[in-house]
Amino acid sequence: MNRSHAITWALFAATATIAALLFPALLFYLEIMQYFGYDITKIINQIINKLILRIIFFIIIASVIYHGFYRFKAILQEQVAKFDNQIEILMLGLAIVFIIIALYVTIII
Amino acid sequence: MKTRVGYFRNARYTFKFLREISSFILAIYAIYVLFKLLSYNDKSYTILFSSPLQIAIAIIVMIFALIHSISWFYLMPKIIRIKINKKYLDSRIVFASSLMVFVIISIILIIALI
Numbered sequence: 001m002n003r004s005h006a007i008t009w010a011l012f013a014a015t016a017t018i019a020a021l022l023f024p025a026l027l028f029y030l031e032i033m034q035y036f037g038y039d040i041t042k043i044i045n046q047i048i049n050k051l052i053l054r055i056i057f058f059i060i061i062a063s064v065i066y067h068g069f070y071r072f073k074a075i076l077q078e079q080v081a082k083f084d085n086q087i088e089i090l091m092l093g094l095a096i097v098f099i100i101i102a103l104y105v106t107i108i109i
Numbered sequence: 110m111k112t113r114v115g116y117f118r119n120a121r122y123t124f125k126f127l128r129e130i131s132s133f134i135l136a137i138y139a140i141y142v143l144f145k146l147l148s149y150n151d152k153s154y155t156i157l158f159s160s161p162l163q164i165a166i167a168i169i170v171m172i173f174a175l176i177h178s179i180s181w182f183y184l185m186p187k188i189i190r191i192k193i194n195k196k197y198l199d200s201r202i203v204f205a206s207s208l209m210v211f212v213i214i215s216i217i218l219i220i221a222l223i
Contacts, residue, residue, distance in 0.1 A: 019177065019181075021211055022212075023135060023174050023177075024211075024215060025215040025219055026170055027138075027170060030216070033223075034158065035129070035164070036157060064136055065136045067136070068133045068134070068135055068136020068139070069128045069136055071130075072133040072136070075130065078113065105143045105146055
């Protein structure tokens with residue numbers, strides 16, 4: 001395993017743990033709480049108005065995006081054996097683009 | 110040269126495929142949420158968050174989120190083996206305690222956010 005693979009794999013493991021631990025709770029809070037009588041506008045405004053919640057939201061969303069694209073890269077590489085490098089560049093590139101969009105939506109706006 | 114992996118050859122490979130694809134579905138949903146938040150305003154929240162289609166999507170994604178979490182906690186002790194007193198800790202103990210931590214953290218987070 002070379003250095004860049006070690007870094008991407010370490011990121012994969014870290015983002016997997018963040019996504020596994022925190023994403024179901026975030027999904028429950030954002031989408032399902034409203035069916036238990038909580039006001040959806042209040043839920044969303046709470047996230048929008050507090051910087052710390054926006055940062056946490058960004059970390060979770062960015063982790064889910066990176067982890068998902070990394071795993072999809074693995075599926076594609078197992079199916080299309082010839083284009084390992086191209087698939088890696090495409091998938092990790094897409095992940096970075098969507099993480100930048102996430103940064104823009106959650107923190108900059 | 111690598112050969113193609115047949116994911117539906119047996120249950121083990123199908124489970125592997127489900128594990129891998131669940132995290133990609135979560136990533137697609139995360140991007141979808143970003144676009145929902147971009148177009149969110151006081152008038153659009155019902156369509157974006159409370160329509161029957163949104164309920165169906167939320168439930169399906171929740172199932173995949175739980176598949177992802179449980180399969181990751183199942184896999185984790187097999188990747189990183191913990192040694193105590195020269196003996197490896199049983200992976201089932203690590204799996205069970207990870208699940209317990211996951212449930213406790215989820216409950217604490219939701220209570221803290223309410």
